[in-house]
Amino acid sequence: MLEAKNITKSYSGHLIINGVDVQLEPGQISVMIGPSGSGKTTLLKLLAMLETPDTGTISIDGTQYSFPSPPNQNPVKPWPKVTVVFQQLFLWPHLTILQNMTLPLTAGRREASKEKLESLIELFDMSQFIYRYPNESSLGQRQRAALVRALLLEPEYLLLDEITSSLDVEQVAIILTHLKDLAAQGIGILTITHLLHFAHQAADRVIFMDHGEIIEQGGKEVLDAPKQERVQRFFSVIEAAS
């Protein structure tokens, strides 16, 4: 289990994450929802330990990280056991899509499983563009490449930051099916999304954030019948807009 307790984070005196407790269970898909600027991406970076929390603890399958860290202690980061696919994707521009997907494995002298690579390329309909460079590919193509790059690493916890934002309905459906397959294999997934129908179909657990705090979390009932007035208001605005 990936468990974070009492996580806080400030930037320049501004409290961005305020005493958050969150758990990611292996085999579960947790969906994080909330308005822009609510701290979702920051929390995701903290859980991945890309950013260091000011206070709190993060426990990953029994390995505990306490913050602030004791002096002179430089904890081993949990990558790629915990890995992230960012909204901005961050594909390396000098490499083709195929090289982007396989470099993390080949750089460590590990062979990318040919069968797995080919099946993911086929699953996400990527064969037409794997030899292109990122800037020659569409955003949707780059999103798929970034996801496949993470999947090839066989992470135990996969953190996704709005990776469906530029995909068409068919691609979203493919990703949804694949995320469920991954969860069935025991991978813990946390995904940030603004798509309520995606959240509804994917979520085992729903986390609603606002102003750096978790306002409400629970099962799908958070989507269907939220208890908190702020969450109700947010969903009603989204539904009215769509």
Added chain:
Amino acid sequence: MSVLDILVKYQSAFADGLATTFHLSLIVWAAGLLLGTVLGTFGARWKTAVGIPSRLLSFSLSGVPILVFLFWLHYPLQAMLGVVIDPFVTAAVTLSVINIFAVADVIRAVLADFPAQYIVAAQVCGMTHAQIVRHIQLPIVARQTVPVLLMIQVNMLQATLFASLISVNEIFRVAQQINSQIYKPVEIYTALGVLFLCICLPMNGLALWLKSRYTRDFSER
């Protein structure tokens, strides 16, 4: 006497001058590329301790013409210190210093502007620092810097001509000496121009080719 006749008749003198020019250039290129890369890397890594002083020195140097800098190191400085240094050494040091700061400026700027997100993406994929440097940072930095550095080295090769003014027997001084004997300035300096074209054009061409081949537009649609 034609250009070709002059080149043939004085081939030995031209060869000696060219050898001195290349010797000087090799020292300047090696010192500039090695020490400039180190200085630029350190400047990007330690901005306050190394980067800012290095930029200040580079900025000051850029305001002084190469010729003035060379003369100042050759005459006033040596007179003040009471030493006499071989003009070749003075020229090598002067041009090396200029090259070191020029290279360092390029390296530091590219490293300082290197997009951190590429490193973050590699980190979360479990890549080690050494793997990130080798597979991500070096290739991207090299693509951005190599063509510019090649252009700078061509400029430094041309700047070695200034060494003739402090009596270094490089190719330009040899040309002057031959001209003083036979007074054929058009032919001699045309021959010199042809020689430099033969050396510099391929280097410039290589730089342009590398630029067009590797520094393509990375921006995403």
